[in-house]
Amino acid sequence: MRAVRFHGREDIRIDEVEEPICGNGQVKIRPAFVGICGSDIHEYLAGPLAVPVTPHAVTGEKLPTTLGHEFSGTIEEIGTGVTRLKVGDRVAVKPNLSDGTCKAGGLSDHVVVDTKHAIPLPDSIPLDIGALVEPLSVAWHAVSRSPLQEHDTVLVVGTGPIGLAIIQVLRAKGISNIIAVEVSEKRREFALNLGATEVLNPLKVDAVARVRSITGDAGGAAIAFECSGVQAGLDTAMKGLRVRGTTVVVSLWEHKPVIDAFAIVLDEKHVTGAAVFDDGDFEAVIDAIASGKIQPRSMITSKIPMEDITEKGFKALIGERDKHVKILVEISA
Structure with missing residues (x-):
């Protein structure tokens, strides 16, 4: 064969x-x-x-x-x-x-x-x-690893295939405030079409300042998903969080990133990783596609x-x- x-x-x-x-x-x-x-x-x-x-x-x-x-x-x-x-x-x-x-x-x-x-x-x-189903299950698992609440504002940094999958899973779970950060114009279009409510080009705007402006008194997103795999993306995800917010790192990294532990301590932020999927994630994604929640x-x-x-x-x-x-x-x- x-x-x-x-x-x-x-x-x-x-x-x-x-x-x-x-x-x-x-x-x-x-x-x-x-x-x-x-x-x-x-x-x-x-x-x-x-x-x-x-x-x-x-x-x-x-x-x-x-x-x-x-x-x-x-x-x-x-x-x-x-x-x-x-x-x-x-x-x-x-x-x-x-x-x-x-x-x-x-x-x-x-x-x-x-x-x-x-x-x-x-x-x-x-x-x-x-x-x-497989990449969407990776996204489903990543979202499940976060302490997501219904009215949270969520930041997705990097809208390649997994970032876009995470946006769809967030929508399927009822999240209506999703901010995406992406340098590629075409992928910003994909992010909007698949459910992001605000899409930022970090080469043209101060993405962190814009996230804080959008979230008002909250001072940042409740959850951030780092899907870019580059230092600038991780920095944006961490700085775009509110106090006691959570960043879920989903990317695969070619170069070991640097993380500001002092800022994590002062703002009591959380960092967690997500890889692959758990039992039941495939079935949950298939049900979401079959019901039309994910398209x-x-x-x-x-x-x-x-x-x-x-x-x-x-x-x-x-x-x-x-x-x-x-x-x-x-x-x-």
């Missing part, structure tokens, strides 16, 4: 690999759509230092490794002992796993997973939207065949970052 595999820095190839075998308690899935994640881009640019060269202690994987962890697909085979799922079921895959025996990764013609990681999609959710289709800015993944996928997301939010690889194309 075909598999998109990462061999090293800026070296992604479509290889022929052995098709995985569906074992006891497992299902074999034919992936339909696979999203390219920011972590994939990081690995592509950073090279082998970003991925274990020796076998990973949990997954058993080593270079070259199959990419793709944001995906949906259709079950094409079930293993012995499987009763909850059947052939033909459409699923989103919760990817925090590897059984160490299969070519783990959604960017391939077939994937085998334990049944607990195959989350059924209702008929109302098409498979391309199903591929967005993420505009996040899909391109669909490409597997053969174009380097030029129209990775290179497009790097060279045309402002143009794209989520590029989906259509495996059957």
Whole structure:
């Protein structure tokens, strides 16, 4: 079968690999759509230092490794002992796993997973939207990590895919005051369209002063989500908080940031991290999409065949970052 595999820095190839075998308690899935994640881009640019060269202690994987962890697909085979799922079921895959025996990764013609990681999609959710469940679940988890209250004013710094997903989750949870800070004009437009009530360009305005002006006597946002991964973004998130506010750091960082501990102490601010998701987050996101509380289709800015993944996928997301939010690889194309 075909598999998109990462061999090293800026070296992604479509290889022929052995098709995985569906074992006891497992299902074999034919992936339909696979999203390219920011972590994939990081690995592509950073090279082998970003991925274990020796076998990973949990997954058993080593270079070259199959990419793709944001995906949906259709079950094409079930293993012995499987009763909850059947052939033909459409699923989103919760990817925090590897059984160490299969070519783990959604960017391939077939994937085998334990049944607990195959989350059924209702008929109302098409498979391309199903591929967005994973990044939206990361956002759902990040919001759940905060002490969010119904009437809070929330600051989102950085409106890449996860920042935009967080805005949608906040709206789904009834938050009506969302301030977004973003340098890219196109991504500021996305933020407005997806539910931000105020969008600030930090290159043109003093974002912190503007947040404090908007929030009046509160003196800042109750919650801030840091999604930019740069020092200036973290500074904005921390300074834009009110006294005893909370910043949730969601970004992946290429360079270790500096944090002003003295300011945290004086204003009794809180800092927490959020990574991946908890049990139940996938199901909660699927319910929110099915009910219409989350409508993420505009996040899909391109669909490409597997053969174009380097030029129209990775290179497009790097060279045309402002143009794209989520590029989906259509495996059957």
